[in-house]
Amino acid sequence: MPALANDVIVVTGASRGLGRAMVERFSDEGARVVLTARDEERMTEIVADLSGESLVVPADVRDADAVERVVDRTIDEFGRVDALVNNAGVSLLGMYDGRTPLEEINEDDWDTILEVNIKGVFLFTRAVLPHMYEQGHGNVINISSGLGRNAIGGAGPYVSSKWGLEGLTRTTAIEAEDCGVNANALDPGGRVDTDIWAHLPDEERERILDPDVMNDAAVLLAAQGPDGVSGESMPAEEWERRLG
Numbered sequence: 599m600p601a602l603a604n605d606v607i608v609v610t611g612a613s614r615g616l617g618r619a620m621v622e623r624f625s626d627e628g629a630r631v632v633l634t635a636r637d638e639e640r641m642t643e644i645v646a647d648l649s650g651e652s653l654v655v656p657a658d659v660r661d662a663d664a665v666e667r668v669v670d671r672t673i674d675e676f677g678r679v680d681a682l683v684n685n686a687g688v689s690l691l692g693m694y695d696g697r698t699p700l701e702e703i704n705e706d707d708w709d710t711i712l713e714v715n716i717k718g719v720f721l722f723t724r725a726v727l728p729h730m731y732e733q734g735h736g737n738v739i740n741i742s743s744g745l746g747r748n749a750i751g752g753a754g755p756y757v758s759s760k761w762g763l764e765g766l767t768r769t770t771a772i773e774a775e776d777c778g779v780n781a782n783a784l785d786p787g788g789r790v791d792t793d794i795w796a797h798l799p800d801e802e803r804e805r806i807l808d809p810d811v812m813n814d815a816a817v818l819l820a821a822q823g824p825d826g827v828s829g830e831s832m833p834a835e836e837w838e839r840r841l842g
């Protein structure tokens with residue numbers, strides 16, 4: 599039987615990049631996948647090629663009502679939610695030309711990065727936890743970054759958002775501990791060839807990781823039962839060693 603047979607998995611940031619890669623793999627593993635992001639057209643194209651059941655519900659992760667609608671539609675359609683992958687994220691790179699020191703960062707851009715990368719995770723986690731608690735099981739998987747454990751100059755809002763996400767992951771794990779729900783952070787372990795790096799020259803993009811790099815680890819995390827590992831954060835390869 600496939601690893602995730604019939605599981606219901608909500609993936610944010612599902613319209614491209616790492617999110618799209620996880621959606622396709624979850625579907626291959628037998629899961630019923632709910633795709634959410636803002637670009638409905640791209641998600642509709644993705645589901646056309648999926649083998650299993652799926653649902654597309656567009657939403658901006660910063661919009662609490664839209665997030666609630668995604669989870670309500672998931673429950674209406676599939677009756678439960680086994681895993682939530684909080685993958686939607688933005689970095690400074692799409693907004694500025696390279697690394698940018700704090701004194702040059704505009705307040706709206708700071709807000710956008712913090713709101714998508716942390717508030718969006720809070721809103722989705724808040725919306726799914728009551729269902730997971732009722733079921734007595736669930737996995738929340740937050741997509742972090744090496745910059746959730748380290749800092750570099752010129753990426754202040756992104757670094758701050760991912761460190762915040764690490765704290766939110768641990769808080770979720772503590773609060774969910776007695777309810778059978780695990781919360782962990784997963785990161786690719788390096789730069790991945792997605793739209794975040796669209797500005798790099800082709801020869802440099804070819805040298806970075808492929809978007810399927812987290813798929814094996816994401817499947818292992820999504821398949822964890824109520825007594826699984828929780829409150830931990832590590833790159834994909836380390837998760838594979840820990841859970842594989």
Ligand code: NAP
Binds near residue numbers: 613658714741
């Ligand atoms: P990407 O290709 O740019 O995709 C980002 C996804 O987030 C898209 O599906 C986008 O969909 C969605 N998104 C952005 N803003 C949104 C919003 N306001 N509401 C809803 N969805 C939104 O990026 P990626 O590289 O796959 O990144 C995915 C995750 O991996 C992020 O959390 C990122 O921080 C993390 N990560 C990436 C790398 C890397 O090198 N690529 C390294 C470490 C960690 P729409 O535009 O359709 O809304």
